[in-house]
Amino acid sequence: MKLYDFGLAPNCRRVRFFAAEKGIDLECVTVDMMTQEQLGDGYRKVNERLTVPMLELEDGTKLTESVAICRYLEEMQPEPPLFGSGALGKAQVEMWHRRVELDGLVAAAEALRNSAAGFRDRALPGPQNFEQIPALAERGQRRLDAFFAMLETRLAESPYLAGDTFSIADILGVVVVDFARAVKRRIPEDATHTARWHAEISARPAASA
């Protein structure tokens, strides 16, 4: 299986981290977003959505959307379960994973893509160009306040985001916390539970995949 990938992109790191936790080796093909390689004719022939990550299976089938890729890997290699176990466990992973996406990943991406010079006219990924909206960058920063508060409240009561077991919600949580450094955000100094969780998960070998 071939993963079209870019090291710094949070959605790519989510997939690499997830695959490494499963012990799945992926052949990574770098698409250099720093030089906008994902918008060039070469990659357009590979993926007309112009997004990374993309997984290409042995038979040529292509999967985009990072969670779809993770879901495929979960089904191919169920152990350890990273989308939860049992009806309620799976629902709680879905819930926490989505909260991290909505409140954290989207907020950080909006803050970065609507402010950084490198994303001029590229406020959203994909084939359409969209101009930056400065108010959206500012809103993203305010939403990150709420995201860090949510993490701390939750991690004061639970070892992992979705409960007692490590899951994709924690993978994405750490990816977002690290990604938020690009918009000058760090774990608040008094957020000791978040710091404990972040340190523990960052020490997992898969975190550096």
Added chain:
Amino acid sequence: MKLYDFGLAPNCRRVRFFAAEKGIDLECVTVDMMTQEQLGDGYRKVNERLTVPMLELEDGTKLTESVAICRYLEEMQPEPPLFGSGALGKAQVEMWHRRVELDGLVAAAEALRNSAAGFRDRALPGPQNFEQIPALAERGQRRLDAFFAMLETRLAESPYLAGDTFSIADILGVVVVDFARAVKRRIPEDATHTARWHAEISARPAASA
């Protein structure tokens, strides 16, 4: 099981439609978003995220995030499978469901919530107030062009969004197409494949749940 629900909200309709396809009866408790009941003290005690839908289980466990609720129902009542079957099938449903969310639901919600008087200072759901950003409403409209184009291209080659089988991607697709009427968008007149698909799915009894 009790569903805190509001008839017109697309995320609520996604859950009701999904449950009805499964033949699952939910006790619906209306939270009147027209009068901002979801922001009042009563509902704050029920769900501090101030969002609908929310599912409350018999034992009092609460699930927010509409897809987490659907995932719980899928696990409790696996037939018919609406999140796909097999590794690739499940991944393809996840991929198309996410494309409809990202390109359609988010775009329509941004177009509506950043323009309608009723959403003044409520550009996002949840406990924080956010002012409307007119540029985001306008961007949402442009993204809906791409969404309708994506639907037509896909449905010209496939009976359902994720392939040969009806899934949650189709449920959300129809929910978004209908929701987009709130921002004056209809299926383009020349989008015959989309019209065929929309008519077929709208005729399912669960579509009016």
